[in-house]
Amino acid sequence: MDWETLRKRMVEEQIKRRGIRDKRVIDAFLKVPRHEFVPPESKVEAYNDYPLPIGGGQTISQPYMVALMTELLRLKGNEKVLEIGTGSGYQTAILAELAGEVYTVERIESLLQRAKEILDRLGFKNIFYRVGDGTEGWREYSPFDGIIVTAASPKVSAPLLEQLREGGRLVIPVGERYSQDLVRITKKGERFKEENFGPCVFVPLIGEFGWKND
């Protein structure tokens, strides 16, 4: 397979055409080999315009959704970013290309291990991993310049808001179990500015400050 050609086409047709403008985000999408993050049986579909199953009832998100959420974080290069829901590790790799350090939390141990193996093999050195309930954040390393939640939440978790740095951004799908809105929250002093970027559908965020069961 000519992965590079498929990757370029994905970037042109799914990412740029739909309005992603941040050149650093576009370059990261051209660089990160998405096919490495999907199970062998779906490799040929890796660059297609939809999410794919990765085992454990979970998914690697649609490329455009990964791009949009990443662009909304407005990363410049030195940030400390917290990611909740490592999944395949693809979004983690994109973030690690664009920020200084990425702290990623996944509740399913086998998924985290697989993601870590791939990310280690690809040479990423600025990623820190934890198995656990990401709705609690990762207080030890807070505050974060950016927090991204890649699973659907019934509400915005209070610990995540507390762990945002001044001016920091939290990008999270919030809403019902099977339909949500993509929301960006920016910390401004004692206040939080909230912006809505439209409908989306994610697997549920399961945990203390998320849904209570699968």
Ligand code: SAM
């Ligand atoms: N961004 C990932 C990718 O591109 O592969 C997709 C992540 S998938 C849509 C959502 C992930 O969130 C799943 O792997 C799921 O196990 C994880 N998850 C759900 N609840 C969680 C929680 N409380 N803490 C950490 N991870 C959680």
